[in-house]
Amino acid sequence: MYLFNREYHTDTSEEYMTSLGIDAETRESILRQQEFEKLHSFKQSRQQQLDTAVVTISTGKKFDADEASISRMLGRLYREQNSADDTLVGWSLYTDPTGVKTQITLAELKEAYQLAVDNMDALWGVTDETN
Secondary structure, eight states, rough: OEETTTEOOOOOHHHHHHTTOOOOOHHHHHHHHHHHHHHHHEEEEEEHHHTTTTEETTOOOOOOOSHHHHHHHHHHHTTTTTTTOOEEEOOOOOSSOOOOOEEEEEHHHHHHHHHHHHHHHHTOOOOOTTT
């Protein structure tokens, strides 16, 4: 949609825009602006999906899977890289009130991390199907 002479229009065909008195340069400018807005909207939507992502592991526990949480998971896994998978660690789950930690195993954290990264990869791999 674009505004021209105080009216909104949706037809971007050259014939229609020419009939409105829109010259080629203005038409190209309108089309570039629409493409920019479409891309911006797509990126905002994808970022919102990343910011609110949650993954559920095989034991039913839910983990925040936003980019900051993925980074925290990786940091903890790096710190515990020489620990056994059954080592217990405190972790604030998606369902926990702020500041409350649940005891989980490193195996559970590894699974949550993998699911979170897979989810992020899937979101970043989404193509804009409206083109």
